[in-house]
Every structure is written in C-alpha cells, then in structure tokens.
Amino acid sequence: MLGEWILALSEWLLTLTQGQEPWDAYARYLPRLMDGVWVTLQLVILSGIAGFLLAIPLALMRIARSPGLWMLAYAYIFFFRGTPLLVQIFLVYYGLSQFESLRNLGWLWTDVLSQPYWCAIIAFTLNTSAYIAELFRGAIQAVPVGELEAAQALGMSRRQQYQSVVLPRAFGIILPAYGNEVILMLKGSALASTITLMDLMGATRGAIARTYLSLEFFLLAGLLYLLMTALLIGAFRLLERVYNAHQHATHLSVKKLDAQLRDEHLEQQVK
C-alpha cells in the first residue's frame, strides 16, 4: 500500500526531472529502499527503547548525593552530548578492534561487536541515553513536592516512591521532549550508512552508485525520511494523549484547582 503510493509518487518525480526511462532502476531499487526503511526503523526503535532504559539509572546517578556517582554520570552525559555522533559510531565500530582482548571474546566479537548493525545500535543507544538522562533529571526535579510528601505520608519507602510516583510522573513530563529526541535519533541514524550498514541512507547511496540517478533517489529518500518523521510525531502525540490523559481532561479547569496542590507544570500549559 505504502509502496504503491511511493511508486506513484516517484513516477511523478520522474516525469518532472527527465524524459528518459529509468523505469527498471525504480522497479529494481525501490524494494531495496523499503528494506532500508525497515532497517532504519529497527535502529531507531531498538536504540530508542534501550537508550530510554539506560537513561533511568543514569538520571538517578546524576541526582545522587554521592560525588562518585554523580560525577561519573555527569562525565558520561557530557562526553556523549559534547562529541559528534559520527565520532561515537567510529569509536565503536573501528575503535574497538584496536583491543586484542576484545577480539578474543569469541561469538561476542564475531556476532556483535564487529557487526555494523550492532555497533550502530550500541553507539545510538549510548548517545541517546545521555540526552534522555538529562531530560529525566530535569523532570524528576520538576515532580511537585506535594506528590512526594503525599507518598511519604502514605508510608511508602524511598524505592516505592520512585517506582510508583516519581518515575511515572517524570515520564509523563518528558514525553514530548522524548519524542523530539527520537526524531533527532531518526535523523542521526542516517550515519549508520557510513559504517556500511544498508539503512535507508545506505540503500539510497547504493542505488545511486549503480544508476547515477542521484537527484531522484535522494529526493525519494528525503520523502521517506519525512514520512517516517511524520509517523513518529503522530505516534508520540497519541502516546501523549493516552499517557497524560489527566492533563488533557483538566486542561481548562486548572485555574480552579487548589493553588497549593496545583503543579506549575500544568499551569504553564494553560498559559
């Protein structure tokens, strides 16, 4: 369905750009581009989820009182946010082979650490987790004090407070920003093509290398990336609606709430 639609669109593009007939090229390389789309989506989804899971302990370390813990998390976040993603990918894919001990790890080396697919996922996960951890840190500190006090009053242990009040609440707060981060990850995932991975960007460059139809295939790739971006934006809006349903329902009556119980986060939305 999507494939047919894109085929129709590319026909149209074709008539715009030139009168020749790269029909065969289209028929031949479109399926490969679609395979590339699938690889790109896998990269984004897998590293999006893994990065999220890694970000939680990182954020908790970042706000810990022990200097050893927070300095470690701070250095990690600073490194991954302060250096280009391309350097990070190359560090994982090319860099790791410098260590003899890693190359002797058996299947872990041959099937994971030397494979471009897993190297890309590892690099993206490490990178995105640093950004998400920073979002989480802000959100945890933005959870209204009243809710923590309420949890304390109910006799919850610290662990329970975090598990059932702070973290779920922080998740709701970062959700829109997390969506932005996933979209940045989608755009960053094109870098996987530099380590020979056949994601959408890689498949596109492959098709151009064989057909010389650079304009057509670049535009087609751009269109597919835009479609994926739109898809992700839609998915996150939906998730936002479902997860933060309480905010959407009380949207207009926030001002009527008790000023002491009302949290600033809601108030800002009304403004």
Place this chain on the structure above:
Amino acid sequence: MDLQGFGHLLLAGTWITLQLALTSLLFGILLGLLGAAAKLSTLAPLRWVASLYTTLIRGIPELLLVLIIYFGLTELLLRVFDVYVEISAFAAGVTALSIAFGAYATEVFRSALQEMPKGQKEAAQALGLTPWQSFYHIQLPQLWRIALPGLGNLFLVLLKDTALVSVIGLDDLMRQAYVAAGFTKLPFTFYLVAAGIYLLLTIISMQVLRWMEIRANRPWQRHAES
C-alpha cells in the same frame, strides 16, 4: 603529544572544522532572520514558503542534506543548464549546514520577535519610522539578547554536525582522524583524541556564549540593581 606525527594534521583539521562552523553560523543566522521575517510576514505565500522550509529541513537527516547539495546540485545544474559545476566540499558543507542551521534559527528568531513588547513597534510607527527602520533600529538590537541562548544551543549542534562534511571528503578534524586511524592502525586512540578536541571546542564555545549572555544582559542587570 606527537601522536606518531599526526598531531599537526589533527590541528589543521580542527582549523578547517572551526572555519566551517563559523562560516555556516554566519549564513545560517542570515537565513534564520530571513525565515523569521517571512514567517511573520503579512504575505501568505511568504509564510507558506518559510513553513515549508522549516518543516522539510527539520524532517530530513543532515547527512542527506549534505549529500544532496554535494552530488545532487551538480547533477541538477548539469541537467537544467547543461553546465558542469564542481562544488567544493567546503562550499557544499557550508551550504548544507547553513540551510539546516537556518531552519532551526528561524524558530528561535520568530519566537524572539514575538516576545518583544508590541508597544515598541507601535511607538516606532507613531514616530514615523518605516517598517524596515523599526526592524533595524528597534527590534534587531534587542533580538540578540533574547535569541542568544537558543542560538547558542544551535551552534553547539552545528559544531558537532560539521563532522558530517568529512563524508564528502573535506579535510576537517573528523577526516584527519580517519586518515590517521587508517595509517597507524590505532583507530580508538585517534577517534578518542578527535572526540577530546570536539569536547574542548564545545567547552570553549560554552564559555564564550556564557560571556556573551552576561554582556548582552548587562543593561538589564544594572537596571535591576538600582
């Protein structure tokens, strides 16, 4: 640190990276100003073009943009005008990075312009200033102060995005690290050194930005104290 004789190459690459970032910043700011002006224009077609620009550019990977400019533009000129123009990697990099920076800067400038008190514009109008005069003399000088934090973040992103231009063969820091890693068979060492240099550039930029923000806010600080 000599780094097996590759130290000076990395430094030369760093210089190219800096040139690329600063040139793109200049053109990107210009594009951003134009974009914001178009977005707030009373002419609907201008608004549409600006919206199309920001939506398209923010939805496609920067790497794709770099490749489109470097390979696609040559192809387009060849087909339409039948002339072969070779675009240098640096020019293509500056073009692509400026376009990307401009799309995000458009939003920063737009919200900064909207944040400005409406009374000032009306006062300028009452004094008989043309819209351009009012923009140039009243709004633009204040714009920097409001837009500075947003632009600063975008510059840090731009600095890291310069690494993408190494893919089309520009001898920037990233590419020099790649070459050195290939020669010496010490990829981890060289990419780590490159990462360290990028980190250093980031730290320096952050300090400069902080200094600029303090400077830009000076008149307001003084006002608050008295």
